[in-house]
Structures are given as structure tokens and as C-alpha cells.
Amino acid sequence: MNYDIDIKKVRVNCFRQSKVPGEFMLQMRIPGGTINAKYLSDIEYIAVTWGNGTFHMGVRQTFNIPGIKYENIDAVNEYIKDYIKEVEIDECNCDMTINYKGYPTIGARNIMACIGNTHCIKANVNTKELSTKVENLIFPSHYHIKVSVSGCPNDCGKAHFQDFGIIGQARMEYHKERCIGCGACVRACEHHATRVLSLNENGLVDKDPCCCVGCGECVLACPASEWTRLPEKFYRIVIGGRTGKQNPRMGKTFVNFATENTVLGILANWQKFSAWALDYKPEYLHGGHLIDRAGYNKFKEIILDGVELNKEALVAENIYWSETEYRSNINVKPIGMHKSISTTRPIRNSENY
Template identity: 80%
Template sequence: MNHDIDIKKVRINCFRQSKVPGEFMLQMRVPGGLVQAKYLKNVQEIAETFGNGTFHIGMRQTFNVPGIKYENIEKVNEYIKNYIEEVEVDECNCDMEVDNSGYPTIGARNIMACIGNSHCIKANANTKDMANKIEKLVFPSNYHIKVSVAGCPNDCAKGHFQDFGVIGEARMEYHPERCISCGACVRACEHHSTRVLSLNDRGTIDKDACCCVGCGECVLACPTGAWTRRPEKFYRVVIGGRTGKQNPRMGKTFLNFATEEVVLGMFANWQKFSAWALDYKPEYLHGGHLIDRAGYHKFKEIILDGVKLNPECQVAENIYWAETEYRSNINVKPISMHKSIDSNRPVR
């Protein structure tokens, strides 16, 4: 390895080290996972001119171009200037100066999103629009955060495994005068959601509102329009999820039925919370770990500071995460790789 290469510096610049000495992979951000198709020409040009002719759809919906030699990084940074300006500044309105130096930071990771209600019949929200608005609040920054936006509680965007998952919800209205007692909504809720609907003796629908997740399956199933979505947009926010080797876990609900204004107000406080948790010394430490370090109640205090909650919004009083823990035990015998393992039985 060339010891003159500053790996940390080029990483901040959105270049990832390769196992091939002196080679790197550029991560081109794609906020919300959606850009105009014309930019694929830029990806092709970079891959064929500076890379190895291939590109990888990154796990965070980035355009990843491997095989870039260290000595070509400056040329690549100059090449992507217009892309950054059009995608980050013109589209997301991120507050940043764009020059020939490439990306200013890898801090706030590319915000992921499913296709949302611009296409999907189940989606309650325009995920790309929300992703762009969140990008404006968190990028660029040296404080690290992973965010994903899902259009509905199906959570195809895997928001439950991010620092913050933003999930589009709807409030439904029931119009009994249109109901024909067919039970289609009850069956849909039973098969696809949280089983909160039932057909009563009067031939109308009862709903246990406490457990409704705002998915809208009842609306899709109803043949007469007896269920409709309210025009207001709502979101659930789950926090603290993560993958990885140590202590992977699924995020838990922080806010439920929050408006866009509340969600954006929360993200506007993110950098303030991160700075407090890290004593104003940015580290490569993601949001879930910062919440753990600060404690849930301190996190809640700072992240909701000055945020006016809408009347429907619910805030978790406490959050208890369930983590997968790996502990060394000298009394545990090695498992033979030739034997099958029953995951439901303890290893002895």
C-alpha cells in the first residue's frame, strides 16, 4: 500500500478503499434513490474512463464506481461537479458550495427511499419529496446518520434497520352509508395488516383504533369507497435500528402519526443533538449509537426541542431495544461445520 495515500481523507470525499492497493470506489449519492436517467451517462463515462468499466448499485441506492486509481481521484472530482450541483443543490436545496473538490463529506449517508406514491398503489407518501427535504437538513455534515423513507408500513425501504426510518401512514375515514357489509376490508386487514377490523351484527365495521398502523389496505380492498384516506399526510418514525456484526437490532417506534412539519422539525435538530452527544467532536459514529450514548430521554429532549407536535402525534414514553448479543464462553464447544444447526435449540 502506498503510505502517502490518506485513506481517511478520500473516504470523507466519498471514495471507498479497495482491496487492490491504490484503487478506490466512488459512491455517487442518489438522494431518495431516484434521479433522471440522463445521469447514467455520467456513471458510464466515469466507469469507462477512470474505473474498470463496471458500476454497482450500492446498498444505500448509490451509484458505486469501482477500480478508480488514486491518481485519478482529482479528475473524477472535477468531473462530478455538475452532477453534485444539479442533484444536491438544485434538487435538494442543500446548503453547500460546489467546486472541483467533489463531495465535501460522507457524514450524512445517502437517504434511501422506496418509489412511494408516485407509482405504488400502497404508498401513502411521496418518498422522494420527503427524502429531498430531509437531505436539506442533514447534508452536508460531518455527523453521521442513516435515514430511509418508506411510503407505507410495508417498509420496503427497511426503515426499521436505520438510525431513522420514516414511514408514510394514513388516517382512514369510514363511510357506513356506502358499506355493503361484504367484509373485504376485514379480510384485507386480517391477511395483510394488524387485524383491527371486524364486521358487527348491524352489518357495519368496528375498528380497534389503538392498533391501526395506517397502512390503507382497507381502502384498497373496499369496492364501494366506504373507506377513504384523509387528505393529511402522516408519518411514523422508528429509531435506533442497525445491522452489523455486533448487536444488530430492529428499530422501535419513536413518533406515530406525526405530520411532515413535525418530522422535518425533528431532523432540523439532528446536528444539534449529534454535536451535544459527541462533545462537538465529530466521529464516524451513527445515530443509533449516539442515542444509546445519550440515553433515550436526553435524545428526546434535544431532538424535539422547539418542535410543535400535531394533535394526533404520539411520542414513545420509553423505548426498550432487543439486541442480538454475541458473548464468548469458554465452556461452549466448537460447532462442527458438518452438522446441521437447529436455530430453535440452544447450543451446548
């Protein structure tokens, strides 16, 4: 059968065009990368009934079901109503209406996350819980943004290659009365982290507060519990990362040691910033490009508007992007507004940073 197919319209409902004419792949969102195993039977049913019998674990932690014929898209959308309701509304509390038309937008992409501290001994935070709260702020929206949450500075969730990356951090407390001077924490910091610990002449540990990334390796290594994590959770916010053919780049630190309330306050301003940068006309243009278009200072002004920063938070005064350019420079204007490396100078100092 021949159809006059509006590819952009179908894409809005999370169906991706195949190289086979008239075939599409459904991308089912999994906020935070963790989902109840009961939904696997739904994936199987869709794949066998309307797809080609396979599914792909998408690199953004989605269920990708290929081989769906255009004429079957309405039936698939009808079938996934309950899944969307339970995952997006009941679980993430997103403000949206469920109908037979399937997903309302592909704009705010599926939030990625590592497994976090529900399992991983390295992780400082519960990545699924934070992903659910962020999902409520950004989905649904026709303004595009890619977000990932990593439980610790190992960054298994690839936060550095997102428009907006969030990395779990901890603030550590040193109990010198427990210290046995073994140096395990110093060696762990030297081998796995930023080498800010050293043993002094008294057999106790000194810490250079300049470059601690809040990973918690010292806590894991210590046999005497001389290091403990403070109860409050902190996060590093990284912005402007991206892959791509022309100008891939790694994101730079925007805010260090932000609390959850600070993170959520900033994300709540994302759509406002996107609307301003695009003159209130949504385009398929992701966040890093919008920051380039607006410039870092304007981005910072809008994204921090009304946000009450916690006292520990450090905000970069400026960011200078370092991009890899895979293209000829002949008669081509650079799309990035900032080059070179980012500054580490914060807006204000913070104790024990």
C-alpha cells in the same frame, strides 16, 4: 507508483478503499433513490474512463463505481462537479459550496427511499419529495446518520434498520352509508395488517383504534369506497435500528402519526443532538450508538426541542431495545443502554388511534 495515501481523507470525499492497493470506489449519492436517467451517461463515462468498466447499484441506492486509481481521483472530482450541483444544490437545496474537491463529506449518508406513491398503489406518501426536504436538513455534515423513507408500513425501504426511519401512514375515514357489509376490508386487515376490523351484528364495520398502523389496506380492498384516506399525510418515525457484526437490532417506534412538519422539525434537531452527544467533535459513529450513549430521555429532550407536535402525534414514553448479540460476554461490557422490548404507551392519548 507508490503513494502515502490518507484513507480517511479520501473517504470523506465518498471514495471507498479497495482490497487492491491504490484503488478506490466512488459512491455517488442518489437522494431518495430516484434520479434523472440522463445521468447514466455520466456513470458510464466515469466507469469506462477511470474505473474498471463496471458499476454497482449500492445497497444504499448509490452509484458505486469501482477500480478508480488514486492518481485519478482529482480528475473524477472535477468531472462530477455538475452532478453534485444539480442533485445536491439545485434539487435538494443543500447549503454547500461546489469545487474541484468533490463531495464535502460522507457523514450524512445517502437517504434511501422506496418509489412511493408516484407509482406504488400501496404507498401513502411521495417518498422522493420528503427525502429531498430531509436531505436539505442533514447534508452536508460530518455527523453521521442513516435515513430511509418508506411509503407505507410494508417498509420496503427498510426504515426499521436505520438510525432514523420514516414510514408513510394514512388516517382513514369510514363512510357507513356506503358500506355493503361484504367484509372485504376486514379480510384485508386480517391477512395483511393488524386485525383491527370486524363486522358487527348490523353488517357494519367496527374498528379497534388501538393498533391501526395506517397502512390503507382497507381502502384498497373496499369495492364501495366505504373507506377513504384523509388528505393529510402522516408518518411513523422509527429510531435506533442497525445491522452489524456484534449487536444488530430492529428500530423501535419513536413517534406515531406525525405530520410532515413534525418530521422535518425533528430532523432539523439531529445535528444539534449529535454535536451534544459527541462533545462537538464529529466521529464516524452512527445515530443509534449516539442514542445509546445519551440515553433515550436525553435524546428525546434534545430532538423535540422547539418542535411543535401535531395533535395526532404519539410519542413513546420510553424505548427498551431488543438486540441480538453475536459475541462472547466474557469481560465485555454491553454497549446498549436499553434491552428487552419497547413500550407502546404514548405520552398522551389520541382519538381514533
